[in-house]
Amino acid sequence: MVLSRSGEPLWEADLPLPEPGRGQVVVEVAACGVCRTDLHVVDGELPEPKLPLVPGHQAVGRVLAAGPGAERFDAGDRVGVPWLGWTCGECRYCRSGRENLCDRARFTGYDLDGGYAEALAADERFCFPLPAAYPDLQAAPLLCAGLIGYRALRLAGDGERLGLYGFGASAHIVAQVARHEGRRVFAFTRAGDEEARRLARGLGAEWAGDSLARPPEELDAAIVFAPAGELVPAALAAAAKGSTVVCAGIHMSDIPSFPYELLWGERVVRSVANLTRRDGEEFMALAPRIPVRTEVETFPLAEANEALARLRSGSVSGAAVLAVRSGPA
Ligand SMILES: [Zn+2]
Ligand SMILES: [Zn+2]
Structure with a gap:
């Protein structure tokens, strides 16, 4: 589901399967949470999104392929792809444990294509293994809302x-x-x-x-x-x-x-701005111990506009999640 211009509805596009770049994995998406930030991106309330853009930064899926130098995950491993998609590792924020404030950070579903799709490419260093206790749909809201x-x-x-x-x-x-x-x-x-x-x-x-x-x-x-x-x-x-x-x-x-x-x-x-990988590691360890239970309302991928409209009107109970049907074989 693609955003071509801020303020317009997303449209259903047939895109090629992404190629994994250096250090990247391609993830076959099973579910993607719908966040209020997606709404701000689509409505043009945040400056200069990548356009055209596939929104979505709470993607849960399985590793389909790995690019050169990507060795962290095996094919089939379940991962989550969050908002923080890349940081420079060099700026004063990155060097002081505050990568959430990185001057050159890139964000999934904003600067990088996200999870409102059957597949996305992501830097493996910023993906999270997800707690096994959560089915795909229930795990998605952990990635940003949580x-x-x-x-x-x-x-x-x-x-x-x-x-x-x-x-x-x-x-x-x-x-x-x-x-x-x-x-x-x-x-x-x-x-x-x-x-x-x-x-x-x-x-x-x-x-x-x-x-x-x-x-x-x-x-x-x-x-x-x-x-x-x-x-x-x-x-x-x-x-x-x-x-x-x-x-x-x-x-x-x-x-x-x-x-x-x-x-x-x-x-x-x-x-509070963005997240660090450490936040993610801590929270993914904590959530199943509590255990946090996520209340989700699901929509098919093709109804992403409807999910966003429901979020805009405040009529979603708990978290909205897109259930992405079967990905590419
Ligand atoms: Zn940085
Ligand atoms: Zn979010």
Whole structure:
């Protein structure tokens, strides 16, 4: 499924099987998660995507072929292909364990063709082996919703009372990790989104309510997953002194001005950007131990536009995943 121009629907193209370059594997895709970032790419809210582009950065599949110098995986091995597709290894960020901030990073489904396809080529160093306990469809959301949610949770600090703003793919995973760590979870959803609140309570949230409401207690940390800037002052207003509000999305509408008093008391607002391979290794080891359970709603590959539309309207429960039918033989 190809994006030719931002703002246009994806179209079904017949593309040649990718050739694996040096250090790359070609992966036959079984499933690919649909992320809000895909929506921002398709809607033209992120600058200069590769065009034409195959979106998708939560691809689960099996290694079909390896290029020169690629020896990490055998044919048939199951791997996940995440957002971080390549880094330079040389810049000050790469050299200080912060490859997520690499100046020259390339991202799957943005700078590189991604997983809304029957096959993709990926640098083997950035692929992850996936925990065996998860079937393909259930493993897909671990690759971004889970991974970047996990990074956001770590950056939020270890506060006990955690607010999650926007209870979609990422929050439904983070809530389980947080409960496992003995934290208390407060879920904030759009007005009237009973489905999301039910999901949140079912996953251990002790309170679920309106995004702009004050929770019954102050929060010690908050993660804003919804791309709505007005949630930042709302989260700060709900947060205790010394707490951190993490903006976990790649794009957000402007944050409205707010009185300094909301930030006073050593409250912190920060973003989380991308992932490191280390985040991935840690999270893939942790998820099956909890065990994190992913709630997925599946769509056939050819209905990627429908899946994106459902995500745009906020009507996906848990995570949307494209089930890719049989790949090339
Ligand atoms: Zn770099
Ligand atoms: Zn993503």
